[in-house]
Amino acid sequence: MYFRSKDAVTNIEVFLDDPDRVPQTRVDILRSAGKALRIVDWQQANASFFNAIKVERNVMFLILTLIILVAAFNIISGMIMMVKDKGRDIAILRTMGATRGMVMRIFLLAGASVGIIGTAIGFGLGVAFAGNIETIRQWLQGLTGTELFAAEIYFLSQLPSVVETSDVVSVVAMSLGLSFLAVLYPAWRAARLDPVEALRYE
Structure with a gap:
């Protein structure tokens, strides 16, 4: 007392x-x-710990966003190189009657398929990794002989993992959205290609 x-x-x-x-x-x-008492819950008692987790989560989301942006720039550069390499083929399609809209749709589908396939693979691997994170941690500890998740520091006996549907949906939507945006300029550039200029030196 x-x-x-x-x-x-x-x-x-x-x-x-x-x-x-x-x-x-x-x-x-x-x-x-009555209100003549003070209540402190477990989150308030460990406020500094939860604030550290929140900061860590925000930093991880920022890192993930930067990774997605790098992947989007890779798609842009790859599609631009494809437009340059396929300039002669694009010109032949145009001379055979293909409209600019048709050419643009071809490259939009090609670029979007890369984004969709990459997002699907990343989604599957991410969910599988999150669902088996404790098993993976124990395997890595046995392989390396080091403690990867010290209980005396994190106050937890095992590595927790919860797959939040809202987070998964937001990441997948961001990845697909950036993938589609990344192919717009290369597809527009392919559609604007002049067949006469492309075939001049062929």
Whole structure:
């Protein structure tokens, strides 16, 4: 007891089976016991730890965004090189009656397919990795002989992993959106190619 209060209760600990029920339980306790008390939940007691996790999560999202941007620039450069290499073929298609819209659609489909396939592979590998992260950690620890996730630092006995549907959807949408945007300029450039200039030195 605090302040030598022998006949008074100064501190009560409440344990819940579901940690997500903390906000509702807080309201219920205040309603039952009155407002003349101070409630500190497990998130407030470990505020610095949760703030560090939040910063780490934001940094990881930023790194992931930069990786996706680099991949988008790779698609742009690859498609531009394809337009240069296929200039003669594009010119032949134009002379055979293909419109600029048809040429643009061809390159849009070619570039978009790269983005879709890459996103699908990344989605599958990412979900599989997240679902088996603890098994992978133990395998790497046994392989390297080093402790990759110190329990005394992170206060956890194993590496937790939860696949958030909203995060997965946002990452997939960002990846697909940037992939489609990345092929717009190369496809437009292919559609604007002059067949006469392309075939002049052939």
